[in-house]
Amino acid sequence: xxxxxxxxxxxxxxxxxxxxxxxxxxxxxxxxxxxxxxxxxxxxxxxxxxxxxxxxxxxxxxxxxxxxxxxxxxxxxxxxxxxxxxxxxxxxxxxxxxxxxxxxxx
Amino acid sequence: xxxxxxxxxxxxxxxxxxxxxxxxxxxxxxxxxxxxxxxxxxxxxxxxxxxxxxxxxxxxxxxxxxxxxxxxxxxxxxxxxxxxxxxxxxxxxxxxxxxxxxxxxxxxxxxxxxxxxxx
Numbered sequence: 001x002x003x004x005x006x007x008x009x010x011x012x013x014x015x016x017x018x019x020x021x022x023x024x025x026x027x028x029x030x031x032x033x034x035x036x037x038x039x040x041x042x043x044x045x046x047x048x049x050x051x052x053x054x055x056x057x058x059x060x061x062x063x064x065x066x067x068x069x070x071x072x073x074x075x076x077x078x079x080x081x082x083x084x085x086x087x088x089x090x091x092x093x094x095x096x097x098x099x100x101x102x103x104x105x106x
Numbered sequence: 107x108x109x110x111x112x113x114x115x116x117x118x119x120x121x122x123x124x125x126x127x128x129x130x131x132x133x134x135x136x137x138x139x140x141x142x143x144x145x146x147x148x149x150x151x152x153x154x155x156x157x158x159x160x161x162x163x164x165x166x167x168x169x170x171x172x173x174x175x176x177x178x179x180x181x182x183x184x185x186x187x188x189x190x191x192x193x194x195x196x197x198x199x200x201x202x203x204x205x206x207x208x209x210x211x212x213x214x215x216x217x218x219x220x221x222x223x224x225x
Contacts, residue, residue, distance in 0.1 A: 001168070035212075042201060042218060043212070049209055086150060086151050090210055094156075094165055097151045098150075099150050
């Protein structure tokens with residue numbers, strides 16, 4: 001099994017760009033998803049297959065994945081983006097989540 | 107509208123069993139892989155198990171292998187998680203979730219049901 005490592009916290013000012021990283025061995029060889037979870041709510045996917053946005057997810061959310069690092073980028077961060085973010089990838093039909101990153105917009 | 111409603115959580119003692127259920131509606135349940143994902147209080151997400159559309163393939167995280175069993179009843183549009191030999195570290199909110207058909211991400215999640223294992 002593999003591990004995914006995320007920074008515990010990231011802070012960003014409103015309107016600025018937030019980047020959340022997710023690292024793992026040869027992660028670029030796998031597809032990465034990103035989930036947003038607000039307090040008391042179920043997770044919501046914001047990026048799938050590295051850089052695809054589901055319908056209803058704002059364009060300010062984007063993703064990339066290369067080498068050992070995947071990155072979730074939120075351009076023009078808004079107060080409503082404050083949440084926990086989890087990266088996730090698949091290995092041999094089993095799923096692995098990163099430890100999560102708390103994004104603070106202040 | 108897709109709905110996943112999990113139920114069956116509660117307080118149990120270590121070593122006891124519990125069966126979680128997830129009632130699905132708003133989509134053709136029998137056409138999709140389904141999963142259980144859990145979250146311990148104040149902690150991150152942890153995938154627990156997957157089951158194929160017809161139940162012929164099941165996968166588990168190592169920590170629950172031999173203790174938990176995922177199953178489904180397509181006639182009842184229901185997903186289940188039988189949890190035996192429960193441990194304190196199994197305490198978590200358990201979410202049922204639907205896997206998108208071709209892209210292997212969870213596109214819908216239930217509201218979660220809390221399982222507390224404590225003496």
